[in-house]
Amino acid sequence: xxxxxxxxxxxxxxxxxxxxxxxxxxxxxxxxxxxxxxxxxxxxxxxxxxxxxxxxxxxxxxxxxxxxxxxxxxxxxxxxxxxxxxxxxxxxxxxxxxxxxxxxxxxxxxxxxxxxxxxxxxxxxxxxxxxxxxxxxxxxxxxxxxxxxxxxxxxxxxxxxxxxxxxxxxxxxxxxxxxxxxxxxxxxxxxxxxxxxxxxxxxxxxxxxxxxxxxxxxxxxxxxxxxxxxxxxxxxxxxxxxxxxxxxxxxxxxxxxxxxxxxxxxxxxxxxxxxxxxxxxxxxxxxxxxxxxxxxxxxxxxxxxxxxxxxxxxxxxxxxxxxxxxxxxxxxxxxxxxxxxxxxxxxxxxxxxxxxxxxxxxxxxxxxxxxxxxxxxxxxxxxxxxxx
Numbered sequence: 397x398x399x400x401x402x403x404x405x406x407x408x409x410x411x412x413x414x415x416x417x418x419x420x421x422x423x424x425x426x427x428x429x430x431x432x433x434x435x436x437x438x439x440x441x442x443x444x445x446x447x448x449x450x451x452x453x454x455x456x457x458x459x460x461x462x463x464x465x466x467x468x469x470x471x472x473x474x475x476x477x478x479x480x481x482x483x484x485x486x487x488x489x490x491x492x493x494x495x496x497x498x499x500x501x502x503x504x505x506x507x508x509x510x511x512x513x514x515x516x517x518x519x520x521x522x523x524x525x526x527x528x529x530x531x532x533x534x535x536x537x538x539x540x541x542x543x544x545x546x547x548x549x550x551x552x553x554x555x556x557x558x559x560x561x562x563x564x565x566x567x568x569x570x571x572x573x574x575x576x577x578x579x580x581x582x583x584x585x586x587x588x589x590x591x592x593x594x595x596x597x598x599x600x601x602x603x604x605x606x607x608x609x610x611x612x613x614x615x616x617x618x619x620x621x622x623x624x625x626x627x628x629x630x631x632x633x634x635x636x637x638x639x640x641x642x643x644x645x646x647x648x649x650x651x652x653x654x655x656x657x658x659x660x661x662x663x664x665x666x667x668x669x670x671x672x673x674x675x676x677x678x679x680x681x682x683x684x685x686x687x688x689x690x691x692x693x694x695x696x697x698x699x700x701x702x703x704x705x706x707x708x709x710x711x712x713x714x715x716x717x718x719x720x721x722x723x724x725x726x727x728x729x730x731x732x733x734x735x736x737x738x739x740x741x742x743x744x745x746x747x748x749x750x751x752x753x754x755x756x757x758x759x760x761x762x763x764x765x766x767x768x769x770x771x772x773x774x775x776x777x778x779x780x781x782x783x784x
Contacts, residue, residue: 428472429498433506435467435482442467443510444621446484450496452476455677456633464625471628473498482508485522485614516609521555523612528554531612536598543595553603554610560600567596634672635679643734645693645702651675654693654713656704669693669704669711669720682720684711694735694743703743705732710743710765725765725772742766747774 435446444465450473451458461471478496483489487510496506513519528550529537544550558566602610617624634641634655644655656669667687672679687706694703700715708731711722725732730747737743743765764773 427500428474429501430470430472430503431496431498431506432468432470432503433508435463435469435484436507436509437487438509438511443484443487445617445624446482446487446510448482448506448508449480451479451481453479457674457677458631460629460631462624462627463621465621469625475500480506480508483510486519487512488518517555517557519555520610520612523551523554523614525549525551527551527612527614528610531610532598532602536601539594539598553599556603557605557607558600558603559605560596563599563603564593564596567593567599630674632672632674632677635670635681639668643693645695647671647695647702649697654695654702654704656693657681667706667711669702669713671702682711682713684709684720684722686722686724687711694737696737696741699741701741703735703737705735705743705745708732710735712767723765723767723770725770727763727772727774730761730763738764 431450433448435443435448437443442463442465444463444467446463446467446469447460448463448469448471449458449460450471454476459471459473461469463469475498478498479491480496481489481491490508490510492506492508496504498504513522525545529541532540540550601607636657639655640658641655644653646653650671652671652673654669654671657667667684668681669684670679670681684704684706686709695701696703696712702713704711708727709722709724710732711720713720727747732745733747735743735745745763745765747761747763761774761776763775765771766773
């Protein structure tokens with residue numbers, strides 16, 4: 397179980413969860429029931445800052461709350477069956493033996509007892525990336541920071557000890573793997589030119605069979621526990637488990653959220669974007685074959701469109717036809733990185749170039765696309781690298 401600070405940080409970055417939560421809650425508030433309880437340790441002491449999870453399978457929604465300073469929690473849930481678990485730093489996760497059935501208007505009490513961990517590697521497995529990096533001297537830390545934190549927290553390797561051969565195989569696989577682990581990439585990562593194998597000696601040195609235990613700091617909870625106990629986090633599962641969402645757009649007019657699958661085309665040879673309805677769990681996707689994957693989705697409320705961008709094309713969904721339209725964009729060797737709309741419906745985006753170095757002037761541009769004429773205008777910006 398990750399610490400409360402990191403768990404909150406990780407979940408907060410999943411903006412899909414946060415944007416959907418308000419819609420989901422409003423849709424089911426009328427039939428919700430109150431669930432309360434206390435989380436203790438085996439000595440009977442209450443555990444403040446513990447995470448309590450309620451997992452529904454239909455639709456797949458996980459609701460998480462945090463205990464206050466006296467170990468108490470409270471949450472409202474819709475009718476249904478929920479798997480219940482709890483955990484916190486330094487303790488093994490505990491679960492109810494059987495799913496909890498929530499009935500309309502019926503208040504229930506749920507109490508769980510957590511067992512303290514004694515195994516140093518089990519404890520290390522709970523640390524976050526910052527704590528793990530702090531345990532590694534600065535002269536070796538740089539390689540890991542530049543190679544291993546682009547897509548995930550380095551905390552995921554905490555508690556593991558592997559041989560150099562295993563780490564080499566792992567690094568090679570991850571450098572050419574779909575970010576969700578679905579399968580090998582049909583198109584190699586744009587960072588594949590980097591020598592990923594440079595990380596192997598560092599991983600073996602500090603996380604090898606003979607490395608011993610890491611001497612890492614622990615960061616205390618900085619937030620007030622009573623304030624944290626008011627936070628309700630909801631996570632929603634999309635139609636395909638391998639979907640790699642990066643940025644999303646809320647559509648309050650239709651109470652749903654749009655997302656782009658950033659790496660769909662890399663594995664499946666066809667790009668996809670779609671919407672998810674948090675109240676019903678329904679979703680629909682649109683295929684855009686020219687695109688390898690999509691960046692940020694943005695909603696044009698005035699014109700009833702939702703825009704997404706990929707390497708050399710823009711695409712939009714039209715509310716009047718319920719269809720997606722693809723517009724090839726001539727931007728040379730650059731590729732689209734994020735989108736924004738102005739008041740006239742023009743689409744703006746910063747430009748990146750995969751073939752140049754990070755400090756090259758090719759990064760110092762933004763561009764405007766005018767849908768009515770398909771005209772693209774590039775603008776050089778005065779601040780170096782600000783267009784990345």
